[in-house]
Amino acid sequence: MPPLPAGALEAVVTDPGVPREQLARAVDDLFTAEDIGTTYAVVVVHNGKIVAERYAEGMSEDTRFVGWSMSKTVTAVLIGMLVADGRLELDEPAPVPSWQRAGDPRGEITLRQLLQMRSGLRHNEGYDPPYESSEVQMLYLAGHDDMAAFAEAQALETAPGEQFRYSTATSVILADIATDLIAPDGTPAQRQQAMATFLDARLAAPLGMESMIGEYDAAGTLTGGSSIWATARDWGKFGEFLRHGGSVKGAQIVPRRWIEFMRTPSPASPDYGAQTWLNRPSGGERSELFAARGPDSAFAAVGHLGQYVIVSPDQSLTVVRLGKTDGPERPALVQQLADIVQLYPGR
Secondary structure, three states, X not given: XXXXXXXXXXXXXXXXXXXHHHHHHHHHHHHHOOOOOEEEEEEEEEOOEEEEEEEOOOOOOOOEEEOOOHXXXXXXHHHHHHHHOOOOOOOOEOOOHHHOOOOOHHHHOEHHHHHOOOOOEOOOOOOOOHHHOHHHHHHHOOOOOOHHHXXXXXXXXXXXXXXXXXXXXXXHHXXXXXXXXXXXXXXXXXXXXXXXXXXXXXXXXXXXXXOOEEOEOOOOOEOOOOOEEEEHHHHHHHHHHHHOOOEEOOEEOOOHHHHHHHOOOEOOEOOEOOOOEEOOOOOOOOOOOOOOOOOOOOEEEEEOOOEEEEEEHHHOXXXXXXXXXXXXXHHHHHHHHHHHHHHOOOO
């Protein structure tokens, strides 16, 4: 086995809970292996302590990284807070005003179905050519100024609840629902300020995620499906919060049962919970994580271009990887991440 490159061992603490050199080598592979894209940051947290941390040149613990679709998992937590506050109900029709007209079948879509990506709405994610894809249309083209209005205007394609369809637009609908409750009848500026305050006061501040910040569209709606930013360490704090069932230092920030719901397989997709990917077989060709190589209790926030916050409660482990990996390279990247997870024993 070749010697470790200079500096690779220094990225790992003296006692990381597994053989130090093995972990250093697995982390180094994320930065040096061919055909897995470019890694910007890796943070490994075991038993609540950072045991490995490394950055690409020009980046550091102070660099904010966009979560892309990891933002969806943050949005789910915000929704859980409003459910816990008694302001939303999981199995009641989602409070979207444009769906409440008499005879509109979208009025039957529940909050649970939105969270589990089975609304039935015609949201076509990842289409080729890209400009015909729903998320591209919403984020950058026709829906750019009012993303929620674009997402909510789409017709039903299947009956609510029947089919899983991954959708960034759905997460924007959830963010819009939350903002309407927090700032009813507010101007775009008031909506943005109210949600920014809520995000900080209810989540970022209690978790110590000082770097967390969201982007907003011209209507003042949080782009909750793709555009929440934080440092690698703070993404690690978010993973640890999920690992502890929604608590931080003994304080329950969101009910434990809500995190359990986020980790419970959807009736329409065994590898997906509520805005969260599960380390379970999909029943088809889709393989977002590494079900054959890790516990089925593991779960993750996963983002475009290979952003990962992998959480394994049975191993007291959170692994953050941030970078740029195109689709064809993702399976190899996932296996490299599995190499790190597999180093740690379960309970």
